[in-house]
Amino acid sequence: xxxxxxxxxxxxxxxxxxxxxxxxxxxxxxxxxxxxxxxxxxxxxxxxxxxxxxxxxxxxxxxxxxxxxxxxxxxxxxxxxxxxxxxxxxxxxxxxxxxxxxxxxxxxxxxxxxxxxxxxxxxxxxxxxxxxxxxxxxxxxxxxxxxxxxxxxxxxxxxxxxxxxxxxxxxxxxxxxxxxxxxxxxxxxxxxxxxxxxxxxxxxxxxxxxxxxxxxxxxxxxxxxxxxxxxxxxxxxxxxxxxxxxxxxxxxxxxxxxxxxxxxxxxxxxxxxxxxxxxxxxxxxxxxxxxxxxxxxxxxxxxxxxxxxxxxxxxxxxxxxxxxxxxxxxxxxxxxxxxxxxxxxxxxxxxxxxxxxxxxxxxxxxxxxxxxxxxxxxxxxxxxxxxxxxxxxxxxxxxxxxxxxxxxxxxxxxxxxxxxxxxxxxxxxxxxxxxxxxxxxxxxxxxxxxxxxxxxxxxxxxxxxxxxxxxxxxxxxxxxxxxxxxxxxxxxxxxxxxxxxxxxxxxxxxxxxxxxxxxxxxxxxxxxxxxxxxxxxxxxxxxxxxxxxxxxxxxxxxxxxxxxxxxxxxxxxxxxxxxxxxxxxxxxxx
Numbered sequence: 287x288x289x290x291x292x293x294x295x296x297x298x299x300x301x302x303x304x305x306x307x308x309x310x311x312x313x314x315x316x317x318x319x320x321x322x323x324x325x326x327x328x329x330x331x332x333x334x335x336x337x338x339x340x341x342x343x344x345x346x347x348x349x350x351x352x353x354x355x356x357x358x359x360x361x362x363x364x365x366x367x368x369x370x371x372x373x374x375x376x377x378x379x380x381x382x383x384x385x386x387x388x389x390x391x392x393x394x395x396x397x398x399x400x401x402x403x404x405x406x407x408x409x410x411x412x413x414x415x416x417x418x419x420x421x422x423x424x425x426x427x428x429x430x431x432x433x434x435x436x437x438x439x440x441x442x443x444x445x446x447x448x449x450x451x452x453x454x455x456x457x458x459x460x461x462x463x464x465x466x467x468x469x470x471x472x473x474x475x476x477x478x479x480x481x482x483x484x485x486x487x488x489x490x491x492x493x494x495x496x497x498x499x500x501x502x503x504x505x506x507x508x509x510x511x512x513x514x515x516x517x518x519x520x521x522x523x524x525x526x527x528x529x530x531x532x533x534x535x536x537x538x539x540x541x542x543x544x545x546x547x548x549x550x551x552x553x554x555x556x557x558x559x560x561x562x563x564x565x566x567x568x569x570x571x572x573x574x575x576x577x578x579x580x581x582x583x584x585x586x587x588x589x590x591x592x593x594x595x596x597x598x599x600x601x602x603x604x605x606x607x608x609x610x611x612x613x614x615x616x617x618x619x620x621x622x623x624x625x626x627x628x629x630x631x632x633x634x635x636x637x638x639x640x641x642x643x644x645x646x647x648x649x650x651x652x653x654x655x656x657x658x659x660x661x662x663x664x665x666x667x668x669x670x671x672x673x674x675x676x677x678x679x680x681x682x683x684x685x686x687x688x689x690x691x692x693x694x695x696x697x698x699x700x701x702x703x704x705x706x707x708x709x710x711x712x713x714x715x716x717x718x719x720x721x722x723x724x725x726x727x728x729x730x731x732x733x734x735x736x737x738x739x740x741x742x743x744x745x746x747x748x749x750x751x752x753x754x755x756x757x758x759x760x761x762x763x764x765x766x767x768x769x770x771x772x773x774x775x776x777x778x779x780x781x782x783x784x785x786x787x788x789x790x791x792x793x794x795x796x797x798x799x800x801x802x803x804x805x806x807x808x809x810x811x812x813x814x815x816x817x818x819x820x821x822x823x824x825x826x827x828x829x830x831x832x833x834x835x836x837x838x839x840x841x842x843x844x845x846x847x848x849x850x851x852x853x854x855x856x857x858x859x860x861x862x863x864x865x866x867x868x869x870x871x872x873x874x875x876x
Contacts, residue, residue: 287313288487292705303420412474422464425457433471443468453594457574459596476524536866539628542646546626548858550647551669553621555609556640557602558690558848559591560584565601569594595637602639613845614645620670620841621852622647630865643864644855653856656722658823663720666854672714672826672837683844690849693834694789713787713833715780715815716797718808720827723816723854725769767822778816779810787833794830822856 294309417513419426426432433446441449447468450458458464502508522528543549559565563579568576569590577590591598615624629643651661675684693712701708782804786792792802801811815825826837839852855861 297427300427301423303416303429304423304871351405351548356761412471418467419465422461425461425464447452447472452571452600456594459594462595464598465595473525477522480522481523514561532866535630535766536862539644539862539866542626542628543858543862546646548652549644549861550650550714551621552853552855552861553643553645553842554640555606555643555846556849557600559602559638560587561690561847562601562605563600566590568601572597583798589782599639606641607648609842609846613842618841621645621839622650624648628865643863644865652721653822656724659722662722662854666824667720667827669839670826670837670852670854671840672828673832674835674836675840683840686843687835687838690847691836691838691843693836695788695834711822713784715783715825715830716787716800716823716828716830716833717815718827721825723819723825724821724822725772725816725819772817778819779806779814782806783811787830797830800830824854824856 291309291311294307297304298307298309299305305637407429412434414420415434416432419429423429433441433443451465451468453459496502504864523534524528525531553717566577566579566582566587572594582590610627613620615626624645625648626646631639631641633639651665652660653659675687677684693710695710697712699709701710701712703709712720769774783800783806786794786800794803798808801808828835836849836851837853838850842852843850
């Protein structure tokens, strides 16, 4: 308690915003139940009889003494009311709990004050002078050099907080509460500036020509129309993660597709801070220490990384920039001459970032006929593989693939999303060669089993089909039923193959040996694999022993030294929608 009082006195003397506070010099922790000596607690627990007071000879006196003791311990009604009155939700950061209702219910009993300042005049968050210094006295012990201080060169909140977080003094970067505060202030400033611009240049009339008035904004139906027409959310475009931001990015991506054509590769890079010793080395160097990366266990590495999240993200960004500049865009061309690219950074629930990227390769071949496209197959095999490297020929790459590219046989909860055994498709079906699988009815027959003609339907027939909406609906239901039946039959035929692949004790020389044990011919296997698809899917060449290996590019994997995935794009619009799917906790893109 002496240290606490000394710290308060120091804060009062040094910090001008705390100079008028009153310190209770007689305050102690003796009233706290958890502050009793450990020896006394142990004695009472081990010898309960000794903890009881001696029985008095007068029973009436005993009753009187107990009543007096109860009155001494009973708090006053005013104190009890004050204790039960909760000032607000028990949420200290922007990280909201999954079930906020349960969080509120478990916070405590009694009256819950939802609006403690009701009836008072509201005060703006940023109208409080020296707010930053008062909220973070550890970072500002003297109360000077805050954001709202007058300077010769005016700083925007973004530049100010960049200077604070990137400073050699790591007090600001270590405090997660300060990080959330910096994000809130920066985004609020961006939104305010954007609203000011939109107010000056915005349209005064709605999409139907009516003038936007105060009465229209108070009408729920009219306000929903303005939001649907993007007239009320246009100011949010600079704010990452907002619908307006993603809509603008989606338009940019569609413009790139119109300009550059179909993208070639969809690439994913995951972070592996535990595998990258330079992350630990930089943080330890900032702390004035030297750390032996190989001598640290998992928990020690986690503590070091959590101690400075700003440095971790800066290192990740530098690693991504080096990967793009020094390898992917370099004359080495590990995936071919890059014509354009776009990527977004997403954050998983555990806080680790990963990248989704689409890449355009110059003069990349396109798929015209999935049954006859040798140039596409050769192009895919040149840059993508899913084979386990030879341990003697390339021990470095073999070690990386073994540690980061092998899917676990024990499927996690993430794998079973969507009521499937593994939504990532592991174990992958082995193939003698890379093919582009397409359902047979996509080429020769329609989903109803009728033969397709070689020419397109006449315009008159097209008009007639559009007029027969009921007929088309019945045909669509028949098509889905037919496809579902074929896929169920294919899954049943391939079940013995998957059972053998799931068996860790089973071994096969090649695909022919596997099919022989499953009593299946090669043609039946190929037909069943194609029947599983409803469109076109690239089936990579892989041996049965490689069925748990995820696809990778050897040069990129060796440089990145963490999990990656690379796929040849067949449906660009599905890829675009996956890229731009706006989800919670996945806010960033570049």
